[in-house]
Amino acid sequence: MTNDARSEISLHINGTTHRLTVDNRRTLLDALREDTRHIGSKKGCDFGQCGACTVLVNGRRVVSCLTLAVAAEGAEVITVEGLAVNDELRPVQEAFVRLDGLQCGFCTSGQLCSAVGVLAEHAAGWPSAVTPDLSPDQPHRPLDADEVRERMSGNLCRCGAYPSIVRAVLEAAECEEVNR
Amino acid sequence: MKEFAYSRATAVHDALTSVVGQENARFLAGGTNLVDLMKRGVETPDRLVDVRALPLDGVHEARNGDLVIGATTTNSDAAAHPEIRRRYPALSQAVLAGASGQLRNMATVAGNLLQRTRCAYFADLSSACNKRVPGSGCAAVAGVHHNHAILGASPACVATSPSDMAVPMMLFDAVVHYETLDGKGEIPISRFYRPVGDTPHLETTLPDGALITSVTLPSAAAGERSRYRKVRERASYAFATVSVAADLVVRSGQVREVRIALGGVASHPWRARIAEEELRGGPATPERFRAAAEAELSAAKPLPHNGYKLRLARNLIQSVLTEIVH
């Protein structure tokens, strides 16, 4: 391998800095799973289609299988392992447990990271494809089931746990509305 | 995947010099299309120049009132921007109808305009494909092509452009701004995508090594009532079968201004100028919308398995225009 096919990078994962030498072809997903043992992030398709590898990069949800590790150099990465704050599960994690937002659990880490992103995007006033009026002057509308389904559509669940996933995200959203 | 060198540019000039004279260098933006195609062996760059740290991010209003969208602005930020939602709502709707929340957070405006077709044979190295390997043939003509083009295609390639965002860009007469080491240039979107002809591998008129720096939306084209509607095989997270972006201004029942662009029907977003011409100055009625759509589609050449797109496109044009009137 020629030298310029590799890079020395720092990845900040869940608050810890990891210094790595990576092949430039390494995806962030493989760097998480293979190089730094964050195996919570799953590889479903490796082509950006299923959402199982969703993580937060600089606060925004992305698919880590189409992100090159070298392109994430210097970024703040949060994986499912880093969602809990001081060992306290986030409301959306609690809701997934209580409402059975999963069956086999393979898609769950991606669903959770995506849901955290959805709640932040909604709180920031981002509309979705099912928002009836896109005008920026509309008053804040709480999330409903249609909005959650649309916003979470990048996360597939082969077990079909969708009804309870939607309920769990809605419950977490209500909890956040109360705290607004 | 083939090995490649990676660098991150922080100034436009550096990005341009890093690729100059290297046919096999590519700019990397969100990577949602490029990395995908590299994994499949369709793209085999030996150098990637990451453009996301360039100062080309964000949306602002130019002094003449045009809206300037920086090339590396993410699809999410573009869709959520208040001025785009207010003045060019069809653009927000189209972006939000594309891909998924995760992908829109990664994808950039320039990358979206340059994304390649989703024709399955293009992505499969074992199939004949003139777009991937010029002169090798087109597996889609005699193969699976229910989602392929009905307008403007050629026997060499019948693929469609998959971009939702490009459709309202065509509607609003967007202008693509770029830079090369020779200086700055601009291309109106109506001349940005090349006709297919017998060179389907040449998709745009962007000069070699050019970096897109921004896309501008003319203030004169703003359309508060503009709409985008997308038909697809599932309710969300699927490419368009047919889509329509339209804007319409009616005074005393007469069409004063009308613009229509179609997605999913051609190798590039299709401006329906024949239909627009038919409608301008006449009564704004559903019957006339339908007749105008039929006039536009009379030049269509469907393949054995995609004739359904004709009726779909006609009905969509009619219903979106009718919806804007009401």
Ligand SMILES: Cc1cc2nc3c(=O)[nH]c(=O)nc-3n(C[C@H](O)[C@H](O)[C@H](O)COP(=O)(O)OP(=O)(O)OC[C@H]3O[C@@H](n4cnc5c(N)ncnc54)[C@H](O)[C@@H]3O)c2cc1C
């Ligand atoms: C599962 C999936 C579903 C999708 N669904 C949809 C959908 O429904 N609708 C839709 O419209 N799209 C969809 N997409 C496509 C997605 O929108 C595009 O992949 C994305 O917009 C490309 O942007 P990017 O920034 O990631 O580009 P990249 O992949 O980084 O780059 C694409 C191309 O543009 C070039 N490039 C990038 N920036 C510049 C620049 N500034 N100047 C010159 N060249 C540049 C690159 O060299 C490359 O050739 C989907 C993608 C996936 C993976």
Ligand code: SF4
């Ligand atoms: S339609 Fe175009 S992209 Fe698809 S196989 Fe034919 S030449 Fe290739």
Ligand code: FES
């Ligand atoms: S593994 Fe990344 S989207 Fe499927």
Ligand code: FES
């Ligand atoms: S719980 Fe099994 S894939 Fe979603």
